[in-house]
Amino acid sequence: MSDPVYPLKWVWAVKNYDLASTLSTGQAFRWRLTPGGWEGVVRGSWVRLTQPQPDLILAETARPFDSWTWLADYLQVDVDIDVVTRRFPADKHLAQAVETCRGLRLLRQDPWECLASFILSSTKQIVQIQQCVELLCQRLGEPVGVTAGNRPMHAFPTAQRVALCTEHELRECKIGFRAPYLLGAARRVADSSIDLEGLRKLPLDLACNELISLPGVGRKIADCVLLFAYGFPTAFPVDVWIHKAIQQLYFPKRRAQAKRLQRFVDTYFGPEAGYAQQYLFHYMRVTAGRSLPTVHPNHET
DNA sequence: CTCCAGGCGCCTT
């Protein structure tokens, strides 16, 4: 047998990249830690990622690729995180967050998968979101090739596929009252009444308004998609954790009204506000002591 | 057993 023409493995040299925290902090929901590494599906392809040493990220796929830019883009391996964090406002809270969460990155996800996942996220814990997303993929996603001995996996279902479902079918994925929201959003995407690719060319506020026009999408979920999928650098999702962080760290004396708090985050954090948000979010969660990823056995769920 | 979770939509003031 001869070697494949194109490689099944690829490696990047990285600096200040913490793969584990990046994949497990609730920006993407399909990564699972197995004894062999982090397994997930990116752009319809199965991937296993490991970080054998701090300055290397190793990728393994089930089929060969002649170009790996799709994965380099997803992982944002070319971002110099020190340049990013140096543009944060110089305050002790952010400095502490950067110190505590060194190597945390933002991914660059598929817009539909990101949008649909965060529509499912409201009043759910991250573990539950992961379970619902996985169920959705198993029931509606196309099977993807995996390497021998690994459990079968499915792509994230397309908007077109979700749009064909009944609300009842979606509720069987345990998404509860979010089912009509997901279905409505999928139909808007499937019938082209919203153009997710077209949002890349819009200014932030217009893209935000487009997303908010979808059912089940408010300011917070829109900002998540703008940051995690489109890479708008100043999108700043304000969820309960961030709200608590801003309140405690920046308004310790008095209770900040929602309007004032929104104005603060829109002006204070500067050109890399999105990264600042991610550092504060993760910092709050690790100091509150919850989100430690656990090894998942490499067979039945 | 209760409580609450990376919110949103709708209904009151």
Add this chain to the structure above:
DNA sequence: AAGGCGCATGGA
């Protein structure tokens, strides 16, 4: 404009 409430489901 701003605040309260219900919504499914299942961890903690």
